[in-house]
Amino acid sequence: MSVTPLFEAKSVTKHFGDFTANDQVDFAIGAGEIHALLGENGAGKSTFVKMVYGVLQPDEGAFYFQGNKVSISGPQAARQMGIGMVFQHFSQFEALTVAENIQLAMDGSETLESLSQRIEVLSRSYGIPIAADKLVADLSVGEQQRVEILRCLLQSPKLLIMDEPTSVLTPQETEQLFTVIRQLASEGCAILFISHKLDEIKALCEGATILRGGKKIATVKSKDHSQHAIAEMMVGSSISEIKRQAQAIGESCLFEAKALSRAADGPFDVALSDIDFALYEGQILGIAGVSGNGQDELMGALTGEWRNEKSIGLLAIKGEDVRSLSPEARRQKNIGFIPEDRNGHAAVPSMRLSENTLMTSHSSNDVGRRGFIDESALHEKTGQIIADYDVRTPETNPLASSLSGGNLQKFVVGREIARQPKVLIVSQPTWGVDIGAAQLIRSALLSLAQQGSAIFLISQDLEEIFAISSHIAVLHDGHLSPTYPLEEMTPEKVGLLMGGKALDDEPVMEQGARS
Amino acid sequence: MYEELLLTILLTSVPLILAGTGELVAERSGVLNLGVEGMMLMGAVAAFGAAILSGSATLGILAGAFGGMMTAAIFALFTLGLATNQVATGLALTIFGTGLSGLIGAPLVGKAIDGLPALNIPVLSDIPFIGLAFKLDALAYMSIMIVALVAYFLKRTRWGLVLRATGANHDSAHALGYNVLAVRWSAVLFGGMMAGLAGAYLPLVLTPHWAEGMTAGRGWIALALVVFASWQPWRVVVGAILFGGITIMQLAGQARGWTVQPQFLSMLPYLATIIVLVSISRSGGVLHKAPAHLGRIFYPTR
Numbered sequence: 001m002s003v004t005p006l007f008e009a010k011s012v013t014k015h016f017g018d019f020t021a022n023d024q025v026d027f028a029i030g031a032g033e034i035h036a037l038l039g040e041n042g043a044g045k046s047t048f049v050k051m052v053y054g055v056l057q058p059d060e061g062a063f064y065f066q067g068n069k070v071s072i073s074g075p076q077a078a079r080q081m082g083i084g085m086v087f088q089h090f091s092q093f094e095a096l097t098v099a100e101n102i103q104l105a106m107d108g109s110e111t112l113e114s115l116s117q118r119i120e121v122l123s124r125s126y127g128i129p130i131a132a133d134k135l136v137a138d139l140s141v142g143e144q145q146r147v148e149i150l151r152c153l154l155q156s157p158k159l160l161i162m163d164e165p166t167s168v169l170t171p172q173e174t175e176q177l178f179t180v181i182r183q184l185a186s187e188g189c190a191i192l193f194i195s196h197k198l199d200e201i202k203a204l205c206e207g208a209t210i211l212r213g214g215k216k217i218a219t220v221k222s223k224d225h226s227q228h229a230i231a232e233m234m235v236g237s238s239i240s241e242i243k244r245q246a247q248a249i250g251e252s253c254l255f256e257a258k259a260l261s262r263a264a265d266g267p268f269d270v271a272l273s274d275i276d277f278a279l280y281e282g283q284i285l286g287i288a289g290v291s292g293n294g295q296d297e298l299m300g301a302l303t304g305e306w307r308n309e310k311s312i313g314l315l316a317i318k319g320e321d322v323r324s325l326s327p328e329a330r331r332q333k334n335i336g337f338i339p340e341d342r343n344g345h346a347a348v349p350s351m352r353l354s355e356n357t358l359m360t361s362h363s364s365n366d367v368g369r370r371g372f373i374d375e376s377a378l379h380e381k382t383g384q385i386i387a388d389y390d391v392r393t394p395e396t397n398p399l400a401s402s403l404s405g406g407n408l409q410k411f412v413v414g415r416e417i418a419r420q421p422k423v424l425i426v427s428q429p430t431w432g433v434d435i436g437a438a439q440l441i442r443s444a445l446l447s448l449a450q451q452g453s454a455i456f457l458i459s460q461d462l463e464e465i466f467a468i469s470s471h472i473a474v475l476h477d478g479h480l481s482p483t484y485p486l487e488e489m490t491p492e493k494v495g496l497l498m499g500g501k502a503l504d505d506e507p508v509m510e511q512g513a514r515s
Numbered sequence: 516m517y518e519e520l521l522l523t524i525l526l527t528s529v530p531l532i533l534a535g536t537g538e539l540v541a542e543r544s545g546v547l548n549l550g551v552e553g554m555m556l557m558g559a560v561a562a563f564g565a566a567i568l569s570g571s572a573t574l575g576i577l578a579g580a581f582g583g584m585m586t587a588a589i590f591a592l593f594t595l596g597l598a599t600n601q602v603a604t605g606l607a608l609t610i611f612g613t614g615l616s617g618l619i620g621a622p623l624v625g626k627a628i629d630g631l632p633a634l635n636i637p638v639l640s641d642i643p644f645i646g647l648a649f650k651l652d653a654l655a656y657m658s659i660m661i662v663a664l665v666a667y668f669l670k671r672t673r674w675g676l677v678l679r680a681t682g683a684n685h686d687s688a689h690a691l692g693y694n695v696l697a698v699r700w701s702a703v704l705f706g707g708m709m710a711g712l713a714g715a716y717l718p719l720v721l722t723p724h725w726a727e728g729m730t731a732g733r734g735w736i737a738l739a740l741v742v743f744a745s746w747q748p749w750r751v752v753v754g755a756i757l758f759g760g761i762t763i764m765q766l767a768g769q770a771r772g773w774t775v776q777p778q779f780l781s782m783l784p785y786l787a788t789i790i791v792l793v794s795i796s797r798s799g800g801v802l803h804k805a806p807a808h809l810g811r812i813f814y815p816t817r
Contacts, residue, residue: 055690075692087690093683095807096676104680105691108673 004067006031006190007052007083007159012061014047021047023214024061029159029207034181034191036201036222039211040234040434045194048211049161052192053085054078079105084152088163088194092144094137101136102151115154123150126180141292142173149180160184161192166200170290171462171495178204196234196435197463198227212236235435244446249470250281254454255335255423258314262301270294270478272301277473277483279423279454284445285483286469287458288494294478295340295458299427302456303327303337317423332363336421338412340428340458342405346412349401353393354382356400357415364419381418389414390440406437413441417448424448427458442468462491476500520767522647526721528752528759529655530555530713534737535744535751536662537709542741543669544702545682547810549605550590551710552734553612558583558714560616563623563725566718572631575719576654576712583711584704586612591703595696598812609734617727630723654716659752661709666748678702682806685813695813713737732781736762739788745795746805758784 005028014022022044029035039045050056052063054072062069065081072078078085092101099116106115116132123130128146136144145165152160162181166174181191181204193205201208202222210217210233217233225233260275272294279285289295300306301315304327315323317333327337337360339345347356358378362368367378379397386393389410394402403411413429429445430438446468449455458475459465465472472489474481474497481497493503534551541548548554561582566575590608593599631652640649669675681688681698689695713733718725736758743758744750765780795804 054692075690093680093687095683095804096680100676103673104676104688104693 003030005029005064006033006066008064009048009052010062010064012048012051012058012063014044014051014056015059020214022051022058025211025214025216027209027216027219029190029192031158031190032185032188033207034185034193034205036205036208037192037194037211038196038198038201038208038230038234040196043211043234044214045211046163047214049085049163049192049194052078052159053083053161079155079157080107082156082158083161084155084157084159085161086145086148086152086163086165088165088167092136092147095135097133097135098130098139098147099132101147102132102154105151106154118154119150122153126150126153126183128176128180141290142169145169145177149177153184157189159190159192161194163194164196165193166195166197167460170498171491172499174200198230199463201230202227210234231435244468248282250452252318253278253280254318255279255456256314256316257302258316260301260315262297262306264297265306270297272297272478275301275480277456277480279456281452281454282449283471284449284455284457284469286465286472287456287475287480288462288465288472288498289458289460289475290498291460293475293498295427295460295475297478298475298480299339299425299458302425303339304330328363331360334419334421335423335425336360336416336419338416338424338426338429340431342408342412343401347400347408350399352397352399353386353391353403353411354378354397356411357382357385360415361419385411385414385418388418389444406433409433410437410440413444417444420451421448421453423454423456425456425458428460429457430459430461430464438464462494465494466491474498518644518647520763522650524756524760524763525648525651526655526759527762528755529651529658529720530716530733531737531740531755531758532658532662532752533654533716534710534713534734535740535755536658536665536748537706537713538737539741539744539746539748539751540665540669540678540709541699541702541706542809543682543746543806544678544699545685545806545808545811545813546594546699546703546706547601547605548587548590548594548608548703548706549602549738550586550608550612550734551706551737552730552732553609553616554583554586554590554707554710555714555717555730555734555737556612556616556728557586558711559717559729560620560623560714560725561711562715563628563718564619566628567623567626572629572719575628576631576715579715579719580708580711583709583714584707587703587707587710590707591700594812595699595703598814600812601810613728620725620727623725624727625724627724628718631719652720654712654720658712662748662752669748679806682808685808685811689813689815696815699813710734710737736784739784742805743784743788743791745791757787 007029009025009027011024011026012022013020013024025048037045037048047056051058052072054074054077063072064070070081072081099112099119102119103112103115119130119132123146130143130146130150136147139147165177169177185191195201205222207219208222208230209219210230212234220230256278257275260272262272264271270293275298277285297306304325314321317330317335322330322333343349348359358367358373367374367381382397385391391407391411391414393407400408409429416424429441442464445455457469469486471483471485472494473483474494476498477500496503534555538548538551558579562575562579565578566572586608590604593604594601631654633650633652636649640646669679677688677693678698681693681695685695714730717729722729740751740754740758743754761780761783765777768775768780769777
């Protein structure tokens with residue numbers, strides 16, 4: 001190339017002990033370019049951008065900025081150079097105001113008053129208005145991200161790194177963000193966009209650099225390759241599409257809620273209001289929604305972890321009211337739970353896998369009798385789960401904490417499915433796991449539904465909702481929308497519901513109707 | 516008569532203001548130092564020893580500040596340098612400070628000093644009632660100035676903002692390029708210095724001799740005071756006078772044969788703190804809550 005790229009990395013290598021997180025990575029981005037950095041978890045994306053932003057130092061290799069070799073000694077040096085970063089988990093201070101948060105990231109020569117003014121002017125010019133004296137704790141997640149972006153924009157960056165910025169946004173907010181990104185790029189700012197949502201990358205980015213196992217696999221023009229081809233480059237093997245067959249929805253209602261309401265416990269909880277749904281045999285009901293809209297509370301109410309004395313309405317398994325039952329008592333009604341947080345909620349990290357198996361099956365007779373554990377049956381059962389769900393373990397019966405996220409998640413999902421529950425309630429089953437594990441988990445859920453079980457799937461991943469649900473409802477501010485069959489739903493409609501708007505066409509589906 | 520009682524209340528509140536303000540700064544940076552009692556005792560013995568040897572109360576004040584600071588340095592070395600548990604280390608520091616100050620102070624028992632003279636501010640001290648507040652000593656006036664400075668520092672200066680940010684989220688502060696450990700070291704040392712001054716106040720002003728364990732739980736009250744003040748500097752002053760008042764009522768009550776049990780009165784500061792804690796947790800705002808990363812261990816490499 002004759003044109004000098006704005007920013008270039010040559011043969012950058014980073015070791016952590018014996019582990020090589022980045023191995024001879026080359027990378028280049030030009031001014032005004034929107035370039036994607038792609039890879040599975042553990043592919044080395046974060047390590048790479050942390051080095052670009054000066055948080056980590058490379059062991060070998062060099063960075064070039066506008067053609068000159070540079071060493072980026074720290075985030076402050078990076079910012080001075082014109083490199084900004086929007087973090088995935090915002091590094092914001094809830095107890096401070098917007099202006100104070102931004103001032104912390106500046107060089108400090110400006111007074112709070114003049115900074116506040118600049119923030120409000122700039123935010124309006126990009127169409128993302130924000131009040132500078134508001135406490136960050138009082139902002140929505142989308143607004144908090146705007147603060148992050150404004151913080152970077154105030155320093156007029158030449159290169160802006162965005163680490164999975166859309167993972168917390170509604171589709172509409174994502175579109176709004178893309179407008180801002182495109183406006184920035186047209187002003188000459190280079191954008192390094194990290195995501196694993198391939199449709200977004202196809203829509204937004206011209207080029208994409210793919211990392212796998214710390215190595216650069218390829219730099220491609222995103223329009224030249226299909227999503228499937230790019231996904232295979234990320235994973236390094238061919239991916240089979242999930243096979244879906246038409247699911248037969250049975251007549252008998254397994255799990256239902258009618259006008260289930262519950263007051264919030266504390267200021268950070270969301271109250272549930274008038275939750276209505278009915279789950280039939282073979283149905284997978286996908287619950288979309290932006291996090292913080294009552295997912296945790298709904299999950300707690302369904303599993304029985306959230307004490308139910310305050311809830312009104314009906315929650316029933318096969319017509320029997322279970323509101324007063326504990327999680328274990330509900331489990332004995334043949335219902336399974338997979339909470340979102342695998343470390344410490346779904347599994348105990350400091351316990352072995354066999355002990356974790358025991359956690360949810362101790363009341364069944366096959367692993368214990370009269371309060372005594374049948375060790376050999378338990379180990380056999382655990383081994384079966386490990387084999388069936390392709391859980392890669394460092395030893396026969398390892399500590400849960402020694403498994404990678406994807407493998408532990410496969411184990412947790414396998415453990416619940418192995419109990420053959422009639423109803424499975426699952427939250428974010430593939431959050432933060434790699435594509436291979438996600439495919440396996442989704443297939444397992446689908447085949448459980450094929451066998452006539454009903455699945456209640458809470459997920460913030462719209463792709464996942466559309467991939468496996470037979471019906472979709474949206475949770476917004478503690479209220480669940482009506483249930484729509486998959487065919488009637490589009491991401492746009494889901495987006496409207498996620499933003500709290502109602503759809504004009506009310507669902508015509510009757511209770512128990514087939515999709 | 517009542518004037519004298521009120522004056523004693525003000526004097527009793529001074530060490531609480533000093534130690535409380537110091538601990539407040541440490542906690543706003545995210546460090547919970549339960550060793551206040553130990554640091555106060557070390558400050559007290561250092562101040563008394565220096566005053567006896569040199570005959571100068573001013574040198575005693577300096578020695579007290581230094582003694583408290585050095586004790587805090589031990590705490591910082593463990594919790595910040597070696598990333599040990601703050602609660603356990605703080606408790607150990609109190610036990611350590613109690614024991615070591617007793618050892619150092621053994622030869623000092625029974626000796627007496629002149630102490631810090633009262634500085635009556637002309638004109639102001641003649642005003643009836645209010646004038647009481649102007650019949651105190653140099654260290655008492657200084658304590659109010661320090662509170663004002665700390666309040667200004669935290670709210671209005673950039674480094675105050677950085678300190679609050681460190682306590683609110685040390686990972687974010689680190690990611691922004693601030694030196695979390697340096698900020699916390701400074702805050703802990705400041706807290707130690709203030710606890711040392713508070714300790715120095717006891718033998719230099721309140722009772723002009725040394726006695727083992729003479730802080731008598733004031734360090735713990737100072738810790739409760741920080742919570743009572745919901746981490747706001749000026750509220751420390753209000754709380755200190757309130758808590759000081761309760762302490763004095765207890766003594767005065769005993770002398771006059773009140774029927775209220777002294778044990779009940781000595782319980783009151785902690786009861787008040789619990790009530791404040793409950794009301795904070797119920798009101799739900801983030802402004803008056805504990806710093807979010809209070810007591811959490813920071814690992815700089817991650």
